[in-house]
Amino acid sequence: MLVDQDKCRGWRMCVSGCPYKKVYFNHRTGKAEKCTFCYPRVEVGLPTVCAETCVGRLRYIGLMLYDADAVLEAASTEDPQDLYASQMRVLLDPNDPEVIAGARAAGISDDWIEGAQRSPIYSLIKKYKVALPLHPEYRTMPMVWYIPPLSxxxxxxxxxxxxxxxxxxxxxxxxxxxxxxxxxxxxxxxxxxxxxxxxxxxxxxxxxxxxxxxxxxxxxxxxxxxxxxxxxxxxxxxxLLALAKYDERYVIPTAYQNEGHKLEETATECPLDFEGGPGMYMAGSGPFGETSGTPAPVAVETFNALKQRQTSEHTAGSRVNLLNWDGLGSPPGLFPSGAVDHGEGGNAEEGGAVGKDV
The missing domain is CATH 1.10.3650.10 (nitrate reductase domain like)
Known part of the structure; x- marks a missing residue:
């Protein structure tokens, strides 16, 4: 679950309604917030920050294959003490030939199947049976599991x-x-x-x-x-519990290579592609400068910075990355007064000529 910061009105009902008590209210922003499982990192194959920085190496991340059609029946188990066993039956063996065939038929790539086979989570849950779900009686079929402490x-x-x-x-x-x-x-x-x-x-x-x-x-x-x-x-x-290496504790497969750009860049079918909107694939010159109207993907995390840089005469900060500077904005002091017309960014040849004159 993610909290949509644009739609949150600060009523705090999600805070009181969360069965795991993991949603908190940010009094500074007036919004409810929670852990996002670092999904921008996980989507590109990187572990969460808390897992990567855990000094005790106590956190593991892996892939699990499960029978989606059996989830409702498992969650409807009458006796709460049978819910753990019911959820275990939903989780599939990634080494089972029938499961592999079914996964491929469902469009799951071989990289993901291999990731499920090497998953440390599967080993802890199904093979060794030492990891348990948190509050199964809530019937949410949680996929964050815990190893009880040997106090x-x-x-x-x-x-x-x-x-x-x-x-x-x-x-x-x-x-x-x-x-x-x-x-x-x-x-x-x-x-x-x-x-x-x-x-x-x-x-x-x-x-x-x-x-x-x-x-x-x-x-x-x-x-x-x-x-x-x-x-x-x-x-x-x-x-696995004491000596596992980095790539054994974090087995995070990424998307297909030919579709990976969709994870962090706006895809061609973006619903914001309409006349006058912030679409990044509009034909011709877009509203945010030269590059916003061409079919060149723009990383989501840099979109706002790109918009500000291409619609402002000067950059907001005091530094500029010269490796990708397009001349459409420069911090004060980058060039001597009068040497560059900030309103019209020059091309590479003009910039070189100015450098020689200086």
Missing amino acids: PVVDAVARDGHDAEDVGNLFGAIDALRIPKEYLAGLFTAGDTDVIDDVLHKLAAMRSYMRDINLGRDPQAHIPAAVGMGEEEMYEMYR
Whole structure:
């Protein structure tokens, strides 16, 4: 969901109505605002700013394939505690030949299918089953998932004189975690503590299993087996959670190469292309200067700056980028007084002649 800043009237109903309490009111602008998931970055294959700058490397971004026709039925599940399992069934296996064939038939490119196959989100949700949706009882089928925290328990176990990393001690201490399982179940599983218990046991088993490996001891195969995992699978989960590289944590496919310009530039079918409007593909010279009327795409984020530069005698700032300067505006002091007619930008040859005279 995005908040349209042009249509927002500041009534704050979306603030009180947001089930996740993620919409806030900006008293400076009088508008409601929220996280946009950095969609201009994601659309061109870049991770969100919060994910890229997270010092703990705790955020992952990936692609999920799902059955759109099954969403309504899944969201209509009567028992709220069954919603987690219902949403899991909606998510498709990107390695399934039938899913691949269906995706291609729906026009999904091979790059996106490959991205779904390498998605760290799919691994955390479906393969390892340690990521859970936030408040599934709201029936919004959220696609931002969370790994419940294995809250500090090692010190408490050690204070009693026990080995705090032993898998048996860790399993036994899960019921006495600082963050109660009931509270986590209220966040992620509509109160089903069994799912939370399974996730926390997997995290505790991974911690104990990797301790032996890091200390140079023989790994204990019974530890991952106790939580229904194999040794190789547990090591892969550990590597994804602790050692994953940049391109493993962020698998963000972009649009088709021949259509990528539509993501950040105005397309030819822009509805604003009408006589007298701000269309950037109008025939002939447009209202915002020479380049606004030619079929040369203009980046959306620079459109307002281009409009101001081409309709103003001087630029608003004190600096100008000479690499793309078209002579239709210059900051004061760029040229000596009288050397350039600011009202009519000269061509490259005229600009060179002025430079020689100076």
